[in-house]
Amino acid sequence: MIDISTNIENLIYLIAASIFIIGLKKLSSPKTARNGNRLSALGMLVAIIATTLKYTDINIEWIITGLVIGGTIGSILAKYVKMTAMPQLVALFNAFGGAASGLVAMYEILYSKETNTEIFILASVAFATIVGAITLTGSFIAFGKLQGIITTKPFLIPIRNVINSIIAIGILTVAVMLCITATDASYYLYALVALSLLFGILIVMPIGGADMPVVVALLNSYSGIAGAGAGFVLGNPLLIIAGSLVGASGLILTRIMTKAMNRSLGNVMLGGFGAQSTTSSSNNSDDRPVKSLSSEDAAMILAYAGSVIFVPGYGLAVAQAQHQINELASLLKDRDISVKYAIHPVAGRMPGHMNVLLAEANVPYDELKDLDQINSEFDRTDVAIVVGANDVTNPSARSDKNSPIYGMPILNVDKAKTVIVLKRSMASGFSGVQNDLFFLEKTNMLFGDAKDSIEGMIKELREID
Amino acid sequence: MITKVPPTLHTPLMSGSNAISGIVLIGAIIIASNIHNTLGTIFSVVAISLATINVVGGFLITDKMLAMFKKSKK
Numbered sequence: 001m002i003d004i005s006t007n008i009e010n011l012i013y014l015i016a017a018s019i020f021i022i023g024l025k026k027l028s029s030p031k032t033a034r035n036g037n038r039l040s041a042l043g044m045l046v047a048i049i050a051t052t053l054k055y056t057d058i059n060i061e062w063i064i065t066g067l068v069i070g071g072t073i074g075s076i077l078a079k080y081v082k083m084t085a086m087p088q089l090v091a092l093f094n095a096f097g098g099a100a101s102g103l104v105a106m107y108e109i110l111y112s113k114e115t116n117t118e119i120f121i122l123a124s125v126a127f128a129t130i131v132g133a134i135t136l137t138g139s140f141i142a143f144g145k146l147q148g149i150i151t152t153k154p155f156l157i158p159i160r161n162v163i164n165s166i167i168a169i170g171i172l173t174v175a176v177m178l179c180i181t182a183t184d185a186s187y188y189l190y191a192l193v194a195l196s197l198l199f200g201i202l203i204v205m206p207i208g209g210a211d212m213p214v215v216v217a218l219l220n221s222y223s224g225i226a227g228a229g230a231g232f233v234l235g236n237p238l239l240i241i242a243g244s245l246v247g248a249s250g251l252i253l254t255r256i257m258t259k260a261m262n263r264s265l266g267n268v269m270l271g272g273f274g275a276q277s278t279t280s281s282s283n284n285s286d287d288r289p290v291k292s293l294s295s296e297d298a299a300m301i302l303a304y305a306g307s308v309i310f311v312p313g314y315g316l317a318v319a320q321a322q323h324q325i326n327e328l329a330s331l332l333k334d335r336d337i338s339v340k341y342a343i344h345p346v347a348g349r350m351p352g353h354m355n356v357l358l359a360e361a362n363v364p365y366d367e368l369k370d371l372d373q374i375n376s377e378f379d380r381t382d383v384a385i386v387v388g389a390n391d392v393t394n395p396s397a398r399s400d401k402n403s404p405i406y407g408m409p410i411l412n413v414d415k416a417k418t419v420i421v422l423k424r425s426m427a428s429g430f431s432g433v434q435n436d437l438f439f440l441e442k443t444n445m446l447f448g449d450a451k452d453s454i455e456g457m458i459k460e461l462r463e464i465d
Numbered sequence: 466m467i468t469k470v471p472p473t474l475h476t477p478l479m480s481g482s483n484a485i486s487g488i489v490l491i492g493a494i495i496i497a498s499n500i501h502n503t504l505g506t507i508f509s510v511v512a513i514s515l516a517t518i519n520v521v522g523g524f525l526i527t528d529k530m531l532a533m534f535k536k537s538k539k
Binding site for chain 1: 466467468469470471472473474475476477478479480481482483484485486487488489490491492493494495496497498499500501502504505506508509510511512513514515516517518519520521522523524525526527528529530531532533534535536537
């Protein structure tokens with residue numbers, strides 16, 4: 001143990017907290033983001049070294065063991081993960097962070113030398129334990145759904161809202177008991193953990209696959225809040241500040257996501273969106289005629305266009321066609337055709353996921369446009385190519401008040417002069433609503449696997465001169 | 466501050482802030498230095514390992530992603 005006074009310790013924590021804030025600020029531009037992230041990592045390193053030096057007179061070998069185990073697993077996960085699997089990985093990291101916060105808070109009751117009776121501390125323990133445990137199991141279920149281990153369809157228990165309410169009341173009751181009973185607090189703590197773990201499973205299970213961006217963002221926020229809770233237990237200012245920062249950033253992202261889907265957070269959390277609307281739309285099966293075309297025809301249309309906008313959705317990632325799309329875009333640019341990408345906020349399985357996938361395929365970030373930037377440009381665009389996106393391009397979200405997706409912000413693909421839609425079949429999107437875009441006079445459907453279709457276009461385009 | 470982050474960087478923002486929430490690692494180190502029995506030691510080693518996965522994995526993967534973001538060459 002090195003003698004670091006509490007004043008110096010707090011000063012170091014304050015510096016680390018400031019570094020985190022600067023680091024997060026630098027994340028607001030692609031130019032400075034990488035340095036910002038490294039700065040945050042440096043702040044973390046300083047805080048960890050200072051803490052280890054101050055506190056470790058005993059158990060240093062165990063602390064190092066823990067650091068080595070965690071560091072190794074963390075590096076391996078980061079090294080081998082595929083970009084398409086990023087949402088799962090973030091969900092997994094959330095789970096670990098939440099669990100660690102819960103454990104740190106529980107320590108106060110289970111192993112602390114002096115019995116703590118201060119109600120504020122006990123309440124903080126209860127709070128961090130609840131949030132940490134919910135984050136742990138909720139994130140694991142989210143991980144399972146994203147990985148395809150657990151069904152992505154909303155899983156609905158008939159009276160689930162009643163069951164959930166009972167468990168929520170149970171959690172609150174046990175938490176209150178824990179705060180007012182100084183003795184036997186550990187039994188209440190175990191009960192609290194069990195109920196919270198169960199609650200985490202039950203609230204994420206009913207949420208459908210397409211709502212995952214919201215869930216992952218929310219759980220991200222929870223992992224921060226649990227950390228802040230653990231900070232209150234230990235009276236550690238750095239944990240409180242950093243935890244609150246992460247909690248706030250997660251909440252803001254959650255809000256951005258729910259706004260992009262035109263739904264309230266409550267609506268997402270109550271779940272079952274997909275399940276309900278599928279039944280309502282099964283009776284509006286559609287036999288309106290559509291125009292279909294071949295890769296060759298599509299290549300022809302592109303070759304004589306002046307401007308093209310790609311509209312990628314999750315289907316692009318499923319087909320692993322990011323690299324092909326970049327190749328096609330390069331060929332078009334060689335012909336002096338302007339190329340842009342329109343990215344809907346909920347394209348992909350987590351906020352900003354599509355941008356990462358396209359960046360991996362070497363698409364420059366300044367060609368990726370969000371909703372507000374691109375929507376005014378569609379009516380000046382010759383060809384819009386929709387690849388594996390559906391609901392976010394449905395014009396009935398603007399016009400049809402009876403549509404389940406009415407009011408959702410969409411990409412105004414239908415304003416382009418010509419629309420080409422790459423799609424496997426006429427199946428409807430997640431909302432279960434048929435897309436009016438497909439039946440427009442200007443729309444051409446190119447059926448098949450997106451990767452094959454784009455490769456076909458590339459081949460054809462090379463031959464046109 | 467967070468609302469100024471463009472959608473393009475939302476995933477790195479999430480994984481980066483996620484790594485910061487691993488700051489609970491210092492809490493885990495503090496409790497580990499206070500424990501004198503076997504069960505408590507196991508408890509704290511688990512907490513340290515989980516938090517370290519969060520910190521190390523989170524910062525590395527964010528760095529890896531951000532390295533891919535390139536501006537178009539004109």
